[in-house]
Structures are given as structure tokens and as C-alpha cells.
Amino acid sequence: MGGSEIIVQIKGLSKRFPGVMALSNVDLELKRGEIHGLMGENGAGKSTLIKVLTGLYSRDAGEIFLENEPFELHSPEEAPTFGISTVYQEINLIPALSVAENIYIGREPTRFGRIDWKSITARAKKAIKKLDLDIDVTLPVSSFSVAIQQLVAITRALDISGKVLVLDEPTSSLDTAEVEQLFSVMRKLKDDGIAILFITHFIDQAYEITDRITVLRNGELVGQFETEKLPRIELIAKMLGRDVTESQGESGTASGTETIKEKEVFYQIRGMERQGSISAFDLDICTGEVLGLAGLLGSGRTEIARLLFGIDRPQKGETRLEGSAVSISSPRKAIGHYFGFCPEDRKTEGIISDLTVRENIILAIQARNGIFNIIPRKKQDEIVNKFIKALDIKTPGAEQIVNNLSGGNQQKVIIARWLASNPKFLILDEPTRGIDVGAKAEIQKLIKSLSREEGMAILFISSELEEVIRCSDRVAVLRDRNKLAELTGDQIEENAIMHIIASEDVQ
């Protein structure tokens, strides 16, 4: 079989969800024996594309060819019969069952109507061997590391059908050695002529393993590229939807820690580290300043926010708050020091959707006050109405259930919650995600005025580079869970940031 034979061809694929065009007119071709990277930021349409390919969603327009035959799936169960199998980010194995059972669950070989355990074990052993893996297949899956579990999931997928393997962010919970193990298996499968569609947001990994890369952005195809011929900076620019101008190449790479002079450091972090989420970093949070975090999806932005707010605990690191050493080990402590945090995932971490606007705003202050020191209802209404007006929250009233508000207004409710608590330091993780343009501009304006006029320290996280640049006084650039550099003043500029993200010198 020739190495360049096309096995899957997607042409003009479109998928519409109520209110959004998740995919519009996307093409993709997958060849036998290649590892094809699928990359893009949040909302690019990667997962939609996979779900259409594997039959979880139906498509609205476009064609898919499998070995030159047009084909259409009606349910995900059909995918394996066509030779397409998928391994998702969250491993879908049953932890308590053995490796062998997991590989054959749902399609156990039988003898005289009974499950043939001997042949299950034997066949599982053989299948596992194919990946150069040597483990006891009778042990429960939960007794192995995440990496091995990942490989077991791949074994299962390949044993069902072995033409096309879709790997959806398989490396996001693996450490370096484990990633290497996975990659060597992927290379072996590639040599066996299997086509692998590899979704990742790690730039380094994409360059290490893929032959070609397809980039999506906002549901549209940016392009399909030979990995070798695509400079890193180009890839990043394409993912972010920006242009690169070559001239200002290296100007921004210098670390700018010495430039913090007049600004008073509110919260100082040195050598903070948490394994598997972010490697050691220093950060100064200053009063009256917006510190932006720039980086691609999965670069460690949210991880930093969670560490600073005490949700996750660092393994190492020293922290000083207004000059004296502190350890912020829980959100409650953080709030006690007048921190506030608007989380990225509004629905599950931010709002309490069954409660009213008033309760959602009051809760954080009330939690700090304690149970018995209740804020009188009149005062509550005063506070809530003040912020409904100040932030222009569109709600019929303070007693409206938050769930009935639009996304942008829910976001404002969360911001109001923290503003009501008079924070000194506010962490905003993607505060403008998924809200309309008008509300977005208002929130950006608010961020600036809070830092300039109220002297608040703000940590601003956004996957939109342009927004980070516009709002921030200082920008820390992240890539692959490393803080690479800090930029201030005129250094804060698109090209500089993209060049830093693209630079290869930092491991």
C-alpha cells in the first residue's frame, strides 16, 4: 500500500447549532500511514468535526468519503464497523474491570453461549503486545497509570477496527515520559499504515509527531499544511487568526521583570509550581495594574489562576502578600485577603443557576461575614440594585432566577458578586467568552476603569490575544505550561507575543 493513499476525505462539511455555525465548509484529508494534527483554539470546531466524523452528530452539509466511497454514519456505534475508532480525552474505560475485559467488553467471544474467558485473555495479551506493551491483562485498569490506560483504550479501539484512529487530546494528562511512550506507539501504528488524527494544543508535540496539520478557527478551515514547511510562528498566528510581520522578531523576548518600579506589589509569587499543571513561575501582582496572561489553550493560564486563588495547592513556591509571607490554601482564605475570582466555566463554577440574582451577588460577601452576621434584606437590595445599575445587568429584577439571564448578564452577575466584596485583587478567567460584542466591550472598559480608578490589581486571562493586549498593562506569556516571558508597555504587541510562543529555546 502506498504511503500517500487518501483514506478519509472530508469536503465542505458544515454543522449548525442553534445560534452558532460550529463548522462551515471545512475540508480535511487523511492519508494512510500519516499522523495528522488537528489544531485550533477554543470554539475552533475540532470536537464538532470529530463528532461528525464518528457519527455522534449528523452533518448539515458536505460530504465524507471513506476510501473513495461516500459514507454517512447514523450513530457512533457504526463507526468501528467502517474502521474508524476514537479515544477521547477522558478515558472511557471501566476502572474496576481488568484490561482484558475492557478491551473486549460488549463484544466478548463466546463458547456455547458462555463468555470464553480463556480466549479473551489470550487475545488481549496479543493485542497489547502489538503496542510493545508488557502488562498483566488480568489486572484491573485502575491499577495502571493514566498513560497505560490511554494505551489500553487505544488497544481496544484498534482491536475493534484498525484503519483510522482518532485521538482527542490524549496527552493532556500525561507527563513527558508517558507522552514519549504514547508517541512511540503512534509511530509504530503509523508504520503499520494506520491513519491517525491527533488533536492537541501542544505546539511542541504537534511538531514532534505530526506529518501534516489542519488548522481550524471559529468553525472555519484556516488551512492544511505540511508540518515541516510550516514555521511555528505561522502556526500560532493561524490558530489565533492574526498576521505575522517579520520585522519585530526578537524585540519582545527580553524578560521585563525589572520594569516594575512605581507600581506597588500586592501579591508576590516566587517559584510556584504544581506538577502536571504548571512548572515553576514567578509573578508580581501590582495594585492598579492589569496583568494579562497570554498563551494558547492549555498553556497553563487557568492553572495559574486556580493556584493563586487557593483552589489547587502548589507543591513549591513562596508567596508574599503586601510584603509578608502568606499561604493561601483555600478559596475561603483568598477571599479573606480580598481576592475575587471569576472562573472560566461560568455554568459549573461561577453562577448558582437555581438561585436569584440577589443571592448570587450577595453570597460571597455573606460567606465572608459568616452565617449569623446576616446582611439585612434592605441592605442586600441596596447593594444588588446598585450593581445591577452600575454594570447595566439586564434582568427584570433582583429576584430573577439567574438561569433565565443571558450569558453576558450572568457574567456581569459574577463580576458584581466580587465587586460587591470590595476586592483588592480580582482574577478574571475568560470573562468575555461566549458573550455578545456589546457586553464584551463593556466588560473590557470596566476592567480598565477598575484598575485605573479603583486601584484594583487584576489578573486578566483571555484566549483572544487582541483583548489581552488592549486591556493589559503587563503581559505574561505562557506556552505548554511554562511561563516564558513578561512584556510591558510598548513591548506588548501581537507579533512579539506570537514570537515568544513560537520560540523553541525554552523547554
Next chain:
Amino acid sequence: MSAPRIINENFQRLLWPLVALGLILLFNFLFTPGFINLEIKDGHLFGSMIDILNRGAPVMLLSIGMTLVFATGGIDLSVGAVIAISGALAATIIRPDYVKGVLEYGELRPLLVVVSIPLIVSIIAGLWNGMLVAYVGIQPIIATLILMVAGRGIAQLITKGQIVVFIHEPFQFIGSGFLFGLPFPISIVLFMCAIAYFLTRKTALGMFIEAVGANPVASRFMGVRERWIKISVYMFCGLCSGIAGLIICADIKAADANNAGFLLELDAIASVIIGGTMWGGRYTILGSIIGTLIIQSLTTTILTRGIAPEITLVFKAVVIICVALVQSENFRQIFSSRLAKLKAR
């Protein structure tokens, strides 16, 4: 301007339980002779409806505690077992040597001791449940199952497997006394309702309970002490069960570790569900009380109609299914769309 909405919302939730209760009462007014009669004998109120309230008192107490546990997204299966423990303790305190075969009473134990020790132990039982749920992280249904099973054993150990009968006038008042013409257990229920109301609605506890139940992660991110809240509702639920245990024990003048409060946890859970409290989030204690009244009046109705008591269970099941269906938004949607289709034809 915003207050009517809240009243409205609460009323909506109580509407169907009230309708169900109304129907059962209406049936009795029409078909059960003497049902509406209220008599005053020696300054005490008597009658079928008072009887329903009185008999329902233990389950009402359980459902007050259960409502709060439900609101935090939990469940307490151990309330029946705590009833048994509390009763067994009270009876053995009154007659400590009965289990050794000594029939004499010895000195009369002060009421305070007879009441407070079982209640303290009940609160500790709740603390145990709360710790398992909040700190050990066991699922509430499993965590409380432990005490549901073990609790009855503990109660039997206390009574050495015997039914401890006793006479203790002041203590018996809890089960069969009258206060302001009403049976004393009803007064206790009113008192505990008031306590629950003030503890949760006049402090921020109620809001925290609903927040923790509706979204534990977001609550934690706001600095709400999720664990503390959970532990306190289980402790309160333990206290309610303990009081219910004292009422039952004082009423029958005996502690029966095997049967006291047996399966009452299911009645309490049913009451909460019928009353319209969501699992994890908004709660209404009043609704749960109405829920208990529905179950209790149904039981009484069946008994007074001379239907075999075994059938009570079937009736209960039917009522629970009906009210649960009516409360279910999915069902209402399906039902109304079907109705619309029928009309279209």
C-alpha cells in the same frame, strides 16, 4: 415589587401538594362520618384531624431534618435507626436495671437527663453521618446506610434485645400530654418548625444550604464552608430524629429497638419529595409538612374506611407516583403537548 414573585414561586411549588391534601380531606368530609368533628374533652381537643396531626408528628419532625439534608444534595437513611437509639436510651435511663431482670425502678430519673442524653447521642449520630459525607466524601446514600443498619443493632445492644417497658409520668407527657388543648407532639413540631425557620431563614444558613446543594463547586469558590454546612444539617436531622424517637417511645411507654421508627425514613423521604423540595437546591419545610400530612391522612382514611391496612402501602405508592409526576417538569411538558395534540384533532 419583587416580593410577590417569591411568594408566587413558593405558592406554585406548594400548589399540587395542597391540592392532593385537599382532595383527601374532601373525600373524608363527604364519606367518612364524623371526620370533621372536633370535640373538647377536659380542655383537650379530640377528633380525626387532630389525630392525623398527632400521629404524623414523628414523621413531620423527620421530614423537617430530611428537607434540609435534601437541600444540600444529600439524603439521610439513618433517621429510623436514630429513633430506635434515642428511644432505647430514654427507656434504659428510666429503668437501668430492667434489662438485668430487676423490675424495681430505683430512684425517679429527672426528666432533663432522660431527654437530654438521647438527644445528645442523636446529634452525635448526625455528626457521624455528616463527617462521612463531608470529610470522608462517601456518597450520602451509602454513608447514612451504615448507621441505618448499625443503628438498630446499637439500639438492641442498649436494650439487650428486650422491649423495655416503663412508667415515668413527666416523660410520658412528651408522647401523650396536651399543651394549650393540643397534643404535645404537635406543639413540638410547631416549635421545631419555628427553630428551623429561624436558624435557616433569619440567618444566612438557608441561603448557604441552597447554594451548596445547587452548586457545590461555585459555593466553595465563593468561600462558603461547604463541609461545615453539610455537617450541621446532618446534625440537625439527627436531632429531629432523636426527638421523634422520644415521642414514639413516650407514647407507647416502651422502647422497642426492633420496630420503633422502622421504615419511617421512607415516609420522611416521600414527604419531602411530595412537598416539592428539589434534590440539591431550593427547599420548603412547609411543603414537607404538607407532604407528611398527605401520607398520614391517607393512612388514617384507609384505616377508618375499614380497608385492610396492607393496602395502605399500595395507596401510598399511588399517591407518591401521582404527586411526583405532577411535580415533574418533563411529565408536565409531555402531558400538555399530548393534550394540545388531542385538542388539535
